[in-house]
Amino acid sequence: MGMDGFEMKADYGQFMDLKEGWVDRRIFTRDDIYEQELYKIFARSWLFVAHESQLPKNGDFLTTHMGEDGVIVSRGHDGKVRVFLNSCPHRGNKVCFADAGNARRFVCNYHGWSFDGKGELQGVHEEYCYDPGDLDKSKNGLKQVAKIDSYKGLIFATFDNEAVSLGEWLGDFRWYLDCLLDNEDGGTEFMPGCIKSEINANWKFGVENFIGDALHAGWTHDSGTRAMNGGEPFPPVDMANSYHASVNGHGWEFGLEGVGDIFLLGRPKVMEYYNDIRPDMAKRLGEARSKVFGSVASASIFPNVSFLPGISTFRQWQPKGPWKFELKTWVIVNKNMPDEIKSEVTKGVMQTFGPGGAFEMDDGENWENCTTVNRGVVTRHEKLHYRCGINRRVNDHPTFPGILYQGQYNDANQRNFYERWADMMGAERMADMPERYKSVMSGRETRDITGVKAV
Amino acid sequence: MKAQKKEIPLQPYVSMELLTTLTQVLYREARLLDQERYDEWVNLLAEDLHYHMPGIETRYRRDKYDQVADLNRMAYYDDSKEDLKKRLARLETGTAWSEDPATRYVHLISNVEVELTEKDDEFLVLSNFYAYRNRNERDDDMLIGHRSDIWRRVGGGFELVKRQIILKQNILLSKNLNIYL
Ligand code: FES
Numbered sequence: 201m202g203m204d205g206f207e208m209k210a211d212y213g214q215f216m217d218l219k220e221g222w223v224d225r226r227i228f229t230r231d232d233i234y235e236q237e238l239y240k241i242f243a244r245s246w247l248f249v250a251h252e253s254q255l256p257k258n259g260d261f262l263t264t265h266m267g268e269d270g271v272i273v274s275r276g277h278d279g280k281v282r283v284f285l286n287s288c289p290h291r292g293n294k295v296c297f298a299d300a301g302n303a304r305r306f307v308c309n310y311h312g313w314s315f316d317g318k319g320e321l322q323g324v325h326e327e328y329c330y331d332p333g334d335l336d337k338s339k340n341g342l343k344q345v346a347k348i349d350s351y352k353g354l355i356f357a358t359f360d361n362e363a364v365s366l367g368e369w370l371g372d373f374r375w376y377l378d379c380l381l382d383n384e385d386g387g388t389e390f391m392p393g394c395i396k397s398e399i400n401a402n403w404k405f406g407v408e409n410f411i412g413d414a415l416h417a418g419w420t421h422d423s424g425t426r427a428m429n430g431g432e433p434f435p436p437v438d439m440a441n442s443y444h445a446s447v448n449g450h451g452w453e454f455g456l457e458g459v460g461d462i463f464l465l466g467r468p469k470v471m472e473y474y475n476d477i478r479p480d481m482a483k484r485l486g487e488a489r490s491k492v493f494g495s496v497a498s499a500s501i502f503p504n505v506s507f508l509p510g511i512s513t514f515r516q517w518q519p520k521g522p523w524k525f526e527l528k529t530w531v532i533v534n535k536n537m538p539d540e541i542k543s544e545v546t547k548g549v550m551q552t553f554g555p556g557g558a559f560e561m562d563d564g565e566n567w568e569n570c571t572t573v574n575r576g577v578v579t580r581h582e583k584l585h586y587r588c589g590i591n592r593r594v595n596d597h598p599t600f601p602g603i604l605y606q607g608q609y610n611d612a613n614q615r616n617f618y619e620r621w622a623d624m625m626g627a628e629r630m631a632d633m634p635e636r637y638k639s640v641m642s643g644r645e646t647r648d649i650t651g652v653k654a655v
Numbered sequence: 656m657k658a659q660k661k662e663i664p665l666q667p668y669v670s671m672e673l674l675t676t677l678t679q680v681l682y683r684e685a686r687l688l689d690q691e692r693y694d695e696w697v698n699l700l701a702e703d704l705h706y707h708m709p710g711i712e713t714r715y716r717r718d719k720y721d722q723v724a725d726l727n728r729m730a731y732y733d734d735s736k737e738d739l740k741k742r743l744a745r746l747e748t749g750t751a752w753s754e755d756p757a758t759r760y761v762h763l764i765s766n767v768e769v770e771l772t773e774k775d776d777e778f779l780v781l782s783n784f785y786a787y788r789n790r791n792e793r794d795d796d797m798l799i800g801h802r803s804d805i806w807r808r809v810g811g812g813f814e815l816v817k818r819q820i821i822l823k824q825n826i827l828l829s830k831n832l833n834i835y836l
């Protein structure tokens with residue numbers, strides 16, 4: 201028995217058969233499984249916590265969650281970003297109640313302990329009441345995460361001392377991430393603000409939707425697509441020239457037409473902008489990735505971040521129990537874009553993927569009902585179908601890294617996401633995780649690699 | 656505590672007749688929205704409409720950054736009339752699956768105040784809203800907040816030129832915003 205009496209060695213593979221192509225619905229609903237997710241997935245993964253552009257100045261901070269653990273992400277007065285628990289070591293009270301801001305220190309409301317931007321305990325109210333030896337200030341700061349690192353603007357943190365490096369965690373998925381994060385000089389930034397909403401659904405439904413569910417787009421979002429583009433339907437999918445790619449549970453589904461997602465944004469000026477920079481993008485990232493970017497595509501970073509390259513919504517599915525998640529959304533833009541284009545992108549994102557957006561409005565209801573029907577005990581024992589495209593594996597593709605499947609209408613990335621989930625849930629130690637894909641770009645800067653054969 | 660602001664004089668800045676008329680305009684508008692009569696609602700909107708509902712983060716009092724005024728920020732709505740028409744076009748496609756069965760809406764409008772502006776034909780209209788939504792079996796939520804409008808006199812009636820909506824929730828406590836406020 202492990203922590204809190206939960207069975208640590210359970211075989212989570214029993215909840216799915218990915219060779220057959222099904223997943224057991226109880227992984228979306230059981231309290232004990234959810235509790236294990238917090239320990240095994242969220243307390244051991246590299247989790248997205250902020251974009252560097254959200255903390256431009258020393259003293260800037262924001263609050264967020266890693267799993268259900270509330271944390272403060274703070275740029276200390278030494279300019280370094282740190283991540284620590286938003287919980288006072290004295291009696292545990294929350295020490296920061298703002299979503300974001302700039303602070304010299306965080307003072308606890310309960311007994312007045314105060315912490316600096318590094319999370320270190322600076323002072324305590326009525327300090328004379330502590331006799332020598334009662335309180336070692338150097339040992340009573342806010343608990344820091346085990347590791348912090350960033351990839352091209354995205355800051356990640358992990359609670360796990362034994363975690364592999366962020367580079368290894370992302371692996372060859374970095375090659376795809378460059379399409380979003382490194383398609384132009386200057387990289388990316390978040391527009392100011394963060395819109396949050398609460399959805400009564402299991403967090404994995406959000407992740408798996410973005411990791412590979414192109415199929416729902418043409419149906420669920422028929423109305424949104426037509427609304428944004430003067431009645432035109434969802435762009436046709438070219439099954440021969442589109443793929444699912446999965447690395448370490450991260451996944452990207454994409455076409456190669458280069459314009460589909462930008463078209464869905466419904467902002468012609470943004471399309472013009474990308475058309476203008478595309479030749480440079482091709483020089484920078486190679487022909488293939490300049491076409492991956494902007495095509496009908498969606499992606500998730502394991503375990504709980506998703507985005508739409510070309511549409512520019514960036515989001516995190518924060519777990520709040522098996523039946524609920526909080527959706528945090530941002531707008532990601534290229535730093536070098538003129539202000540007018542940044543503003544066009546922002547408006548476009550909010551009109552498509554804001555809570556009142558023509559697309560977003562139809563998603564939440566699906567995920568909620570996929571979840572809540574499983575209150576029925578008979579219902580929750582029915583298996584879910586994940587077999588689409590199961591025989592379309594592509595081996596040794598000359599360009600695209602990862603576990604590759606042909607045709608973007610596919611359940612491949614979803615299957616690989618759940619495989620990673622089960623591997624991690626079942627692994628006592630991360631080092632015991634089976635290797636599902638062998639990296640070909642390990643340790644190398646991926647921007648300059650045009651494709652697998654070029655390695 | 657800050658020094659007390661000057662008391663607002665009790666007599667209205669505008670005639671009772673204008674106050675009553677604009678209040679009726681708001682009630683009429685609310686009824687159109689309750690009944691999903693969006694074509695008629697759009698007719699109330701000026702060509703130069705700015706319909707703005709900022710996303711507001713929780714910040715400390717000492718933080719003087721004006722989130723409402725910063726139009727670069729993400730917003731639930733930051734729309735022109737054309738933008739709103741696009742959103743509404745979704746309902747006309749017949750394939751907005753999550754709108755069928757229909758959502759049941761009630762817009763309650765209160766605390767109406769009308770003030771003159773520098774322009775003879777434009778009026779500042781402040782109000783509070785309590786918007787109730789219920790759909791399917793037990794989807795149920797309420798949205799409460801303030802509105803600050805500019806209404807312009809045109810012909811025999813009024814058109815909405817500007818609306819700023821301040822929702823009093825930090826996290827939108829529902830799955831979407833299939834509603835206009
Ligand atoms: S709980 Fe924070 S000072 Fe006591």
Ligand SMILES: [Fe+2]
Pocket residue numbers: 409416417420421559563
């Ligand atoms: Fe969707």
